[in-house]
Amino acid sequence: MTQSCNESIGIMPFACIYVPNFPVAAALRAEPELRTRAVAILEGKPPLEIILAVNDQASRLGMAPGMTKPQAELCPELVLRPNSALQNSAAHAALLDCAQSFSPCVEDAACDTALLDLAGMESLLGPLPQIARALRDRAAALGLDAYIAVASNPDTAVLAARGLWGAGLCGAGTVARAAVTVIPPGEEADRLGSLPLQVLFADRVAGEEKKESDRLLETRLLEIQMLETLDRWGIRSLRALAALPEVALSERLGQPGLRLQQLARGAASRTLVPVEAPLIFEEAVELEYPIVLLEPLAFLLNRLLDQLCARLASRALAVQELHLTLSLENRPPFHQQSKISNPQFHRTLRLPLPMLDPKLFLKLLQLDLNAHPPGAPIVKILLAAEPARPRPGQAGLFLPPSPEPEKLELTLARLAALVGGNKVGALELLDTHHPEGFRLRRFMTASHHQPPKTKKTEKEKQEIKEVGTEELPEKEAKEHPAVTALRRFRPALRATVTLDEGQPAQVVCAKTKTIQGSVLWKAGPWRSSGDWWEREAWSRDEWDIALQNNAPQNASSISLYRLVHDLLEGAWFVEGTYD
Amino acid sequence: MVSAAAAQGRLFFSGADANPADVHPEVRALPDQRERTGTLGHFFPSTIKNHQSKILAGVTSASHLAVRPAPEMLSSGIAAINALTGGWPRGCLTEICGPASSGRTTLLLAALAAATRHGEFCVLVDASDALDPRSAADAGVELDRLLWVRCGEDAPQKLNQGCPISRASFAREVGTFSQPAFHLDRTGLKKTDFKENRSKETGLEKTRWKENRSEHRLEQALHATDLLLESGGFGLVVLDLSDLPPQQARRIPLTTWFRFRRAVENTSTVLLAIAQHPIAGSCSSLQLQLAPTNGPIHGWNNNPFAAGSLFPKPGHAHLLTGLEVTAELMRSRLERKPSRSTAAFASKTAWAG
Numbered sequence: 001m002t003q004s005c006n007e008s009i010g011i012m013p014f015a016c017i018y019v020p021n022f023p024v025a026a027a028l029r030a031e032p033e034l035r036t037r038a039v040a041i042l043e044g045k046p047p048l049e050i051i052l053a054v055n056d057q058a059s060r061l062g063m064a065p066g067m068t069k070p071q072a073e074l075c076p077e078l079v080l081r082p083n084s085a086l087q088n089s090a091a092h093a094a095l096l097d098c099a100q101s102f103s104p105c106v107e108d109a110a111c112d113t114a115l116l117d118l119a120g121m122e123s124l125l126g127p128l129p130q131i132a133r134a135l136r137d138r139a140a141a142l143g144l145d146a147y148i149a150v151a152s153n154p155d156t157a158v159l160a161a162r163g164l165w166g167a168g169l170c171g172a173g174t175v176a177r178a179a180v181t182v183i184p185p186g187e188e189a190d191r192l193g194s195l196p197l198q199v200l201f202a203d204r205v206a207g208e209e210k211k212e213s214d215r216l217l218e219t220r221l222l223e224i225q226m227l228e229t230l231d232r233w234g235i236r237s238l239r240a241l242a243a244l245p246e247v248a249l250s251e252r253l254g255q256p257g258l259r260l261q262q263l264a265r266g267a268a269s270r271t272l273v274p275v276e277a278p279l280i281f282e283e284a285v286e287l288e289y290p291i292v293l294l295e296p297l298a299f300l301l302n303r304l305l306d307q308l309c310a311r312l313a314s315r316a317l318a319v320q321e322l323h324l325t326l327s328l329e330n331r332p333p334f335h336q337q338s339k340i341s342n343p344q345f346h347r348t349l350r351l352p353l354p355m356l357d358p359k360l361f362l363k364l365l366q367l368d369l370n371a372h373p374p375g376a377p378i379v380k381i382l383l384a385a386e387p388a389r390p391r392p393g394q395a396g397l398f399l400p401p402s403p404e405p406e407k408l409e410l411t412l413a414r415l416a417a418l419v420g421g422n423k424v425g426a427l428e429l430l431d432t433h434h435p436e437g438f439r440l441r442r443f444m445t446a447s448h449h450q451p452p453k454t455k456k457t458e459k460e461k462q463e464i465k466e467v468g469t470e471e472l473p474e475k476e477a478k479e480h481p482a483v484t485a486l487r488r489f490r491p492a493l494r495a496t497v498t499l500d501e502g503q504p505a506q507v508v509c510a511k512t513k514t515i516q517g518s519v520l521w522k523a524g525p526w527r528s529s530g531d532w533w534e535r536e537a538w539s540r541d542e543w544d545i546a547l548q549n550n551a552p553q554n555a556s557s558i559s560l561y562r563l564v565h566d567l568l569e570g571a572w573f574v575e576g577t578y579d
Numbered sequence: 580m581v582s583a584a585a586a587q588g589r590l591f592f593s594g595a596d597a598n599p600a601d602v603h604p605e606v607r608a609l610p611d612q613r614e615r616t617g618t619l620g621h622f623f624p625s626t627i628k629n630h631q632s633k634i635l636a637g638v639t640s641a642s643h644l645a646v647r648p649a650p651e652m653l654s655s656g657i658a659a660i661n662a663l664t665g666g667w668p669r670g671c672l673t674e675i676c677g678p679a680s681s682g683r684t685t686l687l688l689a690a691l692a693a694a695t696r697h698g699e700f701c702v703l704v705d706a707s708d709a710l711d712p713r714s715a716a717d718a719g720v721e722l723d724r725l726l727w728v729r730c731g732e733d734a735p736q737k738l739n740q741g742c743p744i745s746r747a748s749f750a751r752e753v754g755t756f757s758q759p760a761f762h763l764d765r766t767g768l769k770k771t772d773f774k775e776n777r778s779k780e781t782g783l784e785k786t787r788w789k790e791n792r793s794e795h796r797l798e799q800a801l802h803a804t805d806l807l808l809e810s811g812g813f814g815l816v817v818l819d820l821s822d823l824p825p826q827q828a829r830r831i832p833l834t835t836w837f838r839f840r841r842a843v844e845n846t847s848t849v850l851l852a853i854a855q856h857p858i859a860g861s862c863s864s865l866q867l868q869l870a871p872t873n874g875p876i877h878g879w880n881n882n883p884f885a886a887g888s889l890f891p892k893p894g895h896a897h898l899l900t901g902l903e904v905t906a907e908l909m910r911s912r913l914e915r916k917p918s919r920s921t922a923a924f925a926s927k928t929a930w931a932g
Contacts, residue, residue, distance in 0.1 A: 400697065400698045400700075403700060403813060404811075404812060411807060418799055418803055425726070426724075426725060427712050427716075428722065429712055429722070437713075438713075440727065482657050482924060483714065483717045484714075484902050484929075485711065487822070488709050490731075523897035523898055544899040557871060558680065559679040559680040578899070579685065579821070
């Protein structure tokens with residue numbers, strides 16, 4: 001399409017995204033490896049299942065909606081899949097995400113159709129043909145093969161998009177067909193004229209039809225009767241319908257007939273009914289056979305994560321939390337009917353920062369499931385993402401390097417799998433005098449993008465200016481003298497202590513030969529107690545003692561230990577060594 | 580600086596195009612010859628030789644090793660150690676050795692405190708799960724910036740990717756939970772069977788179980804260090820093997836240390852390994868040996884059991900106020916040569932004031 005065409009287009013262009021054979025498209029989105037094969041979607045309760053929708057390949061094999069399952073099974077090349085409401089809703093949400101990523105004014109026209117207002121978008125996204133191609137590419141990235149039409153009014157855009165697919169279907173032998181069209185203003189009637197009349201009464205999805213009210217069903221019946229009437233008149237294309245005299249048409253078919261004629265001429269005008277697409281990002285897959293191994297589960301999770309991240313990326317969002325829900329197989333005992341629904345297994349992955357890396361999420365989920373296996377075969381997978389705005393790209397130029405959040409998260413998960421989830425993290429001291437009064441919490445670097453706050457006096461600032469650098473290790477070392485550290489034995493080593501006038505004189509630790517001998521020096525006791533109001537009350541006397549080091553390599557040295565007398569239990573323990 | 584034309588071994592004189600500054604003096608001194616050759620290019624063998632020599636002078640031969648720049652240093656947090664070594668070198672492996680009560684943990688916490696004060700993120704891979712959080716806080720470590728990896732024997736059982744989702748189904752399929760008896764992992768250490776039935780342990784089995792536990796911890800510590808170095812971004816990574824039996828620490832393959840050294844090379848990470856004896860061999864750029872000075876305790880002369888003490892003082896008359904430590908520089912592969920090889924420093928207990 002030329003630039004002059006874009007300029008000649010009115011000020012209110014509309015685009016329509018149409019996904020033909022929507023149930024098939026939803027199934028193919030969940031199973032992309034079936035794209036080259038003939039696929040049919042079944043609906044109904046066994047054994048009365050009928051074909052709901054088929055793709056082009058299945059059409060070429062002679063399959064059509066309405067055929068029964070036994071008829072379909074006669075074709076060995078045909079892949080049959082049940083109609084999945086979860087997959088359909090996920091594909092519909094993806095369709096709306098695609099539209100919403102281009103324009104804020106989006107109408108949810110049908111399950112398989114989305115309309116969007118492109119007014120003012122040319123200055124942002126380029127000329128209309130370019131926008132149309134970008135829409136098609138975005139839909140393809142979300143796993144949907146869509147047809148895009150741009151026109152000066154919404155109904156024309158819908159008809160053109162459906163007509164594009166219909167034209168392609170007529171010429172099924174041709175390999176390439178246009179998936180994008182832009183109709184300049186004034187040429188609507190000409191461009192729509194060749195389309196068959198059935199485009200005006202496009203098939204709706206069976207699932208949607210069921211939900212319609214009785215009034216809508218009546219309208220649908222009237223439309224079918226009108227189509228039959230027009231067919232008897234020999235009106236089989238939109239051009240023929242557009243050429244009929246208005247008065248005569250009104251006399252015979254009434255206002256609905258005139259409405260159809262306006263649509264055929266591309267002259268119908270209406271305003272869009274915009275919808276605010278909810279920020280619900282869920283992907284699901286129902287399995288034909290239960291999964292019993294983690295490896296095939298990872299393949300499915302990978303696919304779901306790819307789709308989820310593509311949807312989030314199209315909305316410029318990232319993931320803050322991932323919720324994995326697995327429906328587990330509930331196999332009842334022999335000759336007993338199961339009336340209980342399948343048990344659910346939930347796992348939640350909380351991320352310290354919004355991220356959008358499907359590979360990272362997959363690895364984190366794998367590690368999590370390794371540590372917490374579901375415990376039963378899986379029949380359904382539901383993956384939901386809690387969206388959040390992406391984090392700002394750069395922290396500070398002059399800050400010390402810190403671990404990348406994505407890498408760090410994966411490393412922490414791997415470390416948790418290696419040593420245990422409760423053994424990795426940042427320390428947090430508790431408000432208690434208990435010797436082990438601490439807990440581990442999640443290690444995060446996100447809250448530390450600001451440099452450490454150290455108040456500097458004027459004198460220090462002057463010194464920094466004189467030296468020319470902030471590194472003053474000697475000064476710093478003087479200000480922060482070394483503190484004698486204690487190394488704890490976890491658990492504390494039980495010891496046998498010989499007392500002399502109430503003071504430890506000899507210590508024998510049965511578990512280790514290195515902590516044995518006469519006490520060379522001692523200080524104490526230092527008494528402490530706490531939590532007497534709890535069941536975990538503690539009361540103890542601490543002694544700092546010096547013993548000859550019995551290790552063969554360090555026989556001449558002396559080691560300092562902390563000896564503890566548990567006053568409640570009456571036992572002695574070597575709690576640690578000063579080092 | 581050599582012009583592009585000279586670098587190609589060609590020199591053209593094309594009248595207006597020729598820049599007199601680019602022309603070799605020898606060439607400029609021969610106007611007649613230039614006239615004779617006309618405005619087309621002309622080669623002079625001597626000119627080519629001169630320019631070739633200039634080019635070769637700027638190229639480092641493959642047989643010469645590049646000079647390794649002096650690494651940046653991270654403050655150790657102790658003035659005496661800074662004076663001795665200049666701090667901890669970034670991108671290098673530093674080893675701190677010493678027996679129990681020789682000040683290794685004191686030095687470790689001082690380094691962590693200094694690094695976290697400067698805004699670095701640090702990791703402590705604690706093979707013995709021996710860190711005392713109160714001591715760390717007293718030493719001035721910003722606990723938010725310290726990642727503590729506590730190695731222990733109650734780690735989750737490793738499951739491979741092909742494992743069943745249900746342990747019960749696994750038991751049905753395989754019939755037992757037995758693991759491979761011996762195989763080498765990435766760390767090069769042997770994994771051995773873990774006996775479930777401890778009630779029948781004999782003395783020999785007890786010893787073996789202890790060894791297995793230490794091996795398991797060591798394996799965890801090395802694997803964790805691998806993961807953390809691969810992740811990158813940490814200013815200080817400490818591998819604390821202080822309580823590990825020396826015979827087991829020596830069994831760490833040298834290739835592990837080479838891998839660690841290679842992982843931190845050209846990064847701003849300081850890798851600190853703490854053990855009782857040197858174990859990293861030539862992989863460590865800096866090696867420090869710590870030992871208590873004379874008596875390890877302040878006021879050791881007040882020893883109540885010392886000879887000649889007729890009236891021994893009670894325990895509460897004493898107070899452990901700190902340690903005195905001597906550090907000896909055993910190895911330094913850095914450019915900066917220390918003027919002396921020993922340094923002494925003292926540490927104070929938190930309650931000494």
